[in-house]
Amino acid sequence: MANNHEEDTEWNDILRAKGIIPQKEGEITEADIVDMIDEAIAKRDAKNYEEKTVDELDELLDEANEDEERMLMEYRQQRLNMIKQELSEDKFGEIQHIYKTDFVREVSDASKDFWRSECSPGRHIIIALYSLPVCKLMGAHLATVAARNKATKFVKIIGDQCIPDYPDRNLPTLLIYGQGDMKAQLVGAAPLGGMNMKPEDIEAYLRRVGAIKIPESRTSRTEEVKQSSIRSSAVAALSDDDEYESDDY
Structure with a gap:
């Protein structure tokens, strides 16, 4: 009978310790899922904050709780530093x-x-x-x-x-x-x-x-053209796959 590497047995533990079989993949718990959701939300909020002006961040500060206020203050300082740098550069x-x-x-x-x-x-x-x-x-x-x-x-x-x-x-x-x-x-x-x-x-x-x-506007346009080209290539590839499958039938 073939040995099931995923079973929790003493023999499998020995084999894993010696590197003969791979370690068992960890199971995703409910707590892991909650952490992943919280991380995704934090990344989304961070991206939104990065796009705000100082005035917009000030408005959000009025309604923020303690944790949000700490994060908003950090992004507000970052925006002020960026403005200061831009003013010092363009002289x-x-x-x-x-x-x-x-x-x-x-x-x-x-x-x-x-x-x-x-x-x-x-x-x-x-x-x-x-x-x-x-x-x-x-x-x-x-x-x-x-x-x-x-x-x-x-x-x-x-x-x-x-x-x-x-x-x-x-x-x-x-x-x-x-x-x-x-x-x-x-x-x-x-x-x-x-x-x-x-x-x-x-x-x-x-x-x-x-x-x-290179001006940021030109960089953005170049990136948009690049992304458009990638999307067009992907659509064309999918279309070719559909035609290929149709020919098989």
């Missing part, structure tokens, strides 16, 4: 003109401070070296990009003031600084379309090298 929004004597303070040292700061971790500084007419075009577009990305610092400096004897043929040049070091560089306007470049071309390059963040 640039324009191109700052600097000179050779300013470079270490405004670029090298400042980029180190960004990476050490709790409010601005991973922030970069974009340095535009200019001189030629095409540099004026890039400068105008950079002003637009800076206004759209206020968490990133943009500065500009005449080319040979930044790098002695820097050739005009390499202008405009963009230097991307982070943690006190140059992380990337773009030499000349040709990679961006030359005199046909647009602010969007510059933004695309800066996102590609990680110098500016």
Whole structure:
């Protein structure tokens, strides 16, 4: 007679202890079910709280019991911290003109401070070296990009003031600084379309090298498209399965 591994016998206990047969799966008790329900409710409430504004959380606090009040106060503080961080990040929004004597303070040292700061971790500084007419075009577009990305610092400096004897043929040049070091560089306007470049071309390059963040709205749209594609694939697969089953009959 075959041995039933699920039976509670002394022999099975010995086999389990020696690893010969797998441990018996624990039975789900009524208390376990209650705990799982409570955990699901807590996760749902937490998600709802995360989406509330500070004013909405204040309204909920007026009607909350002691446990709910503790949780609501935590989420309220989180929201206030997020608002404080956003305000501290979005403090640039324009191109700052600097000179050779300013470079270490405004670029090298400042980029180190960004990476050490709790409010601005991973922030970069974009340095535009200019001189030629095409540099004026890039400068105008950079002003637009800076206004759209206020968490990133943009500065500009005449080319040979930044790098002695820097050739005009390499202008405009963009230097991307982070943690006190140059992380990337773009030499000349040709990679961006030359005199046909647009602010969007510059933004695309800066996102590609990680110098500016992708807007949340664009990330959300990308995720929606991705989820829609997954759903469409699933529906198509189910439809194919239905046709296959019909052929069998």
